[in-house]
Amino acid sequence: MIGREERWRRHVPVHPSYRCRACGADWPCQDARLALLIGFRGNRVGLMVYLGSHLARALRELPDVHPAPLADRFLHWVPRRR
Numbered sequence: 144m145i146g147r148e149e150r151w152r153r154h155v156p157v158h159p160s161y162r163c164r165a166c167g168a169d170w171p172c173q174d175a176r177l178a179l180l181i182g183f184r185g186n187r188v189g190l191m192v193y194l195g196s197h198l199a200r201a202l203r204e205l206p207d208v209h210p211a212p213l214a215d216r217f218l219h220w221v222p223r224r225r
Contacts, residue, residue, distance in 0.1 A: 154178060156197065159204035169216055171197075176220055187224065194218055 152165040154175035163172040171179060171194075183190035198217040202210060 158200075161197075161201045161205060171217070171220075180222075187221065190221060191218065194221070 154163050154165045154170070154172050156162070156170040157164050161170050162168065163170045163175060166172055166174065179190060179193075183193070194217045198213060201208075201213055201217065205213065
């Protein structure tokens with residue numbers, strides 16, 4: 144069972160691995176994605192700029208990882224406009 148403190152720990156990236164500090168999954172993990180959608184509600188452009196800046200940093204910090212999967216991981220999960 145997950146403790147209350149662990150459950151509410153912030154899901155932020157650890158550098159240079161870009162793994163989630165709270166759960167160890169690739170960042171942005173599912174909990175981070177939900178928090179980002181809530182935090183940037185109504186500001187899709189701002190969310191994409193924020194994620195794009197993380198993508199640019201991840202490309203520098205993870206030079207052995209192909210850029211396409213990183214773009215998928217950082218950007219392609221964001222819901223499209225209706």
